[in-house]
Amino acid sequence: MSDPGRCVHLTTERLVLRRFTPADADELVGLDGDPEVMRFLTGGKPSAREWVESTLIPRYLEHYRRYGDLAWWAAEERASGEFLGWFEFRPTVEGVRAEVELGYRLRRAGWGRGYATEGARALIHRGFTDAGSGVERVVAYTMTVNERSRRVMEKCGLGYVRTFHEDYPETIPGSEHGEVEYALTAGQWRARAGADGSGILEP
Template sequence: MRVFLETGRLTLRAFTDVDAGEVRGIIDDAEVMRYINGGRPSAPGEVERELMPRLLHRYRCFGGPGFWVAEERGSGRFLGWFVFRPESEDSSREVELGYRLGRAAWGRGLATEGSLALIHKGFSELGVERVTANTMTVNTRSRRVMEKVGLRFVRTFFEEWPEQIEGSELGDVEYALTREEWERSRTSSH
């Protein structure tokens, strides 16, 4: 198991094929998937055929994956995952930040903790220049995490999705943070 990073309460590591069952447990929880697909359970074989290849994909510019299993440090309990993947296969300048944690991890500050650690690693070690994140406008919990980790609101946008879900008529929001903004905030907080 290759550990990508550790925080006080989390270990982030690369996905392996054996994680498919845990992934299915997360994406078959209607509350977890509420703002992703309206809470619809996965179709038979969807995890193995569609999701696992994305989670296992390795990016040339990173020399590794862009999706990271989040485990509870100490117990090793599977909590969900974080996304920190390049927007382009060939450049780590701009990355997308995301998180999908099971309900057992909600309300504990773990999305914030993991996101802060990924942002720090991205800007200090991986050559990242800009971090972006998107969610549905109505997903106030996710938006709050984005704000707490220093990302700023950029825009509201509307895309065509294969299925309408509650709140999608209000669009999606994009947040972002540049390396320069991150460095300035670290300097001013010391």
């Protein structure tokens, strides 16, 4: 369980999203050490501890300094404090808050329980209702063959935009089918949620 003095960004019915700290290195290494978690990202290869400690965590901390509310968030199960993974909700262009990328990476223990949808919806709600956030569009990307991730995007109201191909350093299974982009604008979200933007509806 994490330090109760941690900086909490938001809570949902079952989740706590908080800031990362250097003490989370073990959790991140463990998360990325599961080949199934990394299947659609690196073909199953883990992230090196040295990279997590010297590059990844400092990147997270820098985003808190620069953007405050638009960054990566450690996800914990609210009831137990167990680390589940993380959510990403940060600018796609440096210094520009209008468009943010939504992402999520959860341990297998959290799969199939609706956690990804719950956390993602909460971040979208915060982004579109917080007057100071400046968020006008949310985008998300995944491999075309990653059906689970695509379904989460759809449950959060994001719609398919395009399929595109990137040059992978190493080919991984399914990469020949390309990547997909999904997106949701503030206007679309408010039309679904109601005039005051207070609700989150199923697509």
